[in-house]
Amino acid sequence: MSLLIKGGEIAREEGAPVRGDVLVENGVIKAVGQNLEAPEGVREVDADGKIVAPAMFDAHVHFREPGQEHKEDIAHGTEAAINGGVTGVVMMPNTSPVIDSAAVVGAVLDKARQVSRIPVYTSGCITKGRTGEGLAGIDGMRNLGVVMLTDDGDPVANPAVLKNAMEYATSFGMFFASHCEVPELSGPRALNEGKVSYQLGIKGSPACSEEICMDRDIRLAHATGAHVHIQHVSSAIGMKTVRWWKERGAKVTAEVAPHHLIFNEEDIGEYDTHYKMNPPLRTLEDNAALLEGLKEGVFDLIATDHAPHGEFEKGQDFVSAPNGITGLETALVSLHDRFIAAGEFGWDLIVKRYSAEPRRLMGLDPVAVEEGKSAELVVFDPAGETTFSRDFMRSKSVNTPFLNQTLKGRVDLVVRGSEVLLER
Ligand SMILES: [Zn+2]
Numbered sequence: 140m141s142l143l144i145k146g147g148e149i150a151r152e153e154g155a156p157v158r159g160d161v162l163v164e165n166g167v168i169k170a171v172g173q174n175l176e177a178p179e180g181v182r183e184v185d186a187d188g189k190i191v192a193p194a195m196f197d198a199h200v201h202f203r204e205p206g207q208e209h210k211e212d213i214a215h216g217t218e219a220a221i222n223g224g225v226t227g228v229v230m231m232p233n234t235s236p237v238i239d240s241a242a243v244v245g246a247v248l249d250k251a252r253q254v255s256r257i258p259v260y261t262s263g264c265i266t267k268g269r270t271g272e273g274l275a276g277i278d279g280m281r282n283l284g285v286v287m288l289t290d291d292g293d294p295v296a297n298p299a300v301l302k303n304a305m306e307y308a309t310s311f312g313m314f315f316a317s318h319c320e321v322p323e324l325s326g327p328r329a330l331n332e333g334k335v336s337y338q339l340g341i342k343g344s345p346a347c348s349e350e351i352c353m354d355r356d357i358r359l360a361h362a363t364g365a366h367v368h369i370q371h372v373s374s375a376i377g378m379k380t381v382r383w384w385k386e387r388g389a390k391v392t393a394e395v396a397p398h399h400l401i402f403n404e405e406d407i408g409e410y411d412t413h414y415k416m417n418p419p420l421r422t423l424e425d426n427a428a429l430l431e432g433l434k435e436g437v438f439d440l441i442a443t444d445h446a447p448h449g450e451f452e453k454g455q456d457f458v459s460a461p462n463g464i465t466g467l468e469t470a471l472v473s474l475h476d477r478f479i480a481a482g483e484f485g486w487d488l489i490v491k492r493y494s495a496e497p498r499r500l501m502g503l504d505p506v507a508v509e510e511g512k513s514a515e516l517v518v519f520d521p522a523g524e525t526t527f528s529r530d531f532m533r534s535k536s537v538n539t540p541f542l543n544q545t546l547k548g549r550v551d552l553v554v555r556g557s558e559v560l561l562e563r
Contacts, residue, residue, distance in 0.1 A: 239268060453538045
């Protein structure tokens with residue numbers, strides 16, 4: 140497959156996009172420059188007015204396989220990723236059975252090799268059975284390439300267990316991803332404790348539940364020499380906790396999810412479960428602080444926490460419905476609509492935080508639209524629109540607040556190596 144992508148604005152990690160043509164031949168970027176001519180037989184793609192960016196990478200997705208394939212599976216999850224301009228993902232291990240041993244890791248990676256058109260990585264559990272007690276089969280998982288350990292969905296409640304795991308796994312070059320909350324403070328884990336929880340009469344989960352655990356996990360990492368990655372930070376003090384520790388040299392990285400930047404507890408309205416996730420949506424002030432943290436670099440990366448659930452499950456009452464929303468198909472367009480188009484930040488931030496840094500976290504080389512690099516890119520039309528209809532979605536689930544909404548921006552083309560993964 141060879142392509143000449145003409146006249147696009149090439150997005151980079153540093154600086155504003157630069158206009159240029161991109162020649163892809165046999166999966167490799169052969170040339171980047173002005174007024175390139177298409178060699179014989181090479182198809183031309185008009186990218187005038189469009190962004191040509193390195194493809195995205197999502198370090199936090201739930202693909203529900205094995206065990207809950209009616210919600211999502213690796214085949215549909217990876218196609219949803221491609222639909223959103225994402226060409227690499229890291230699965231979370233809270234499947235059924237959980238991913239806590241070499242045997243399950245092997246089965247998941249084998250399946251991914253059979254059904255996925257993009258690379259799939261998986262994290263592994265910290266504790267056996269994700270029960271918070273004995274350690275998972277850490278060295279066996281490491282032998283199969285697992286580098287991220289997490290009990291995501293829950294914290295490791297016992298700090299002695301986490302400390303032990305950190306001392307052990309750090310010697311293998313692995314790192315920890317922490318889902319932070321104090322279960323005893325979180326109640327039914329339905330929504331933020333505050334104005335809206337009082338109005339609705341549902342016990343809320345206070346931001347301090349997340350912040351106490353975050354501080355604890357970073358302290359444990361600092362004490363043991365481990366690297367801890369804080370997942371889905373949702374509050375202003377959470378952002379400041381990460382900043383405080385970074386300033387003191389702790390080995391900490393952190394992520395923020397698009398929904399925590401865009402929505403807040405007021406959006407729940409009349410018990411709309413498409414706004415229910417854990418950690419919950421908090422306040423307008425938290426939205427502003429998270430955006431500030433993203434611009435400042437407190438957050439190393441953006442990750443969606445793509446969490447598919449069926450309509451039956453999300454159709455229950457607000458307390459019973461499961462936590463989480465899908466994100467892979469909506470992330471790039473919604474970040475463009477809300478922030479890039481509004482002038483809050485530029486494509487350099489997106490490339491750094493949703494493409495380069497998540498790959499670096501996983502020990503991978505970032506992809507870039509540069510001569511000599513392997514082709515792994517998206518063409519994005521900022522003047523286009525995307526309607527997130529059921530037909531549009533490739534995920535098995537459609538539990539997103541953006542369902543049937545039309546947003547500014549459209550992923551037009553996704554290329555990886557010598558394959559055009561998507562063309563609209
Ligand atoms: Zn989580």
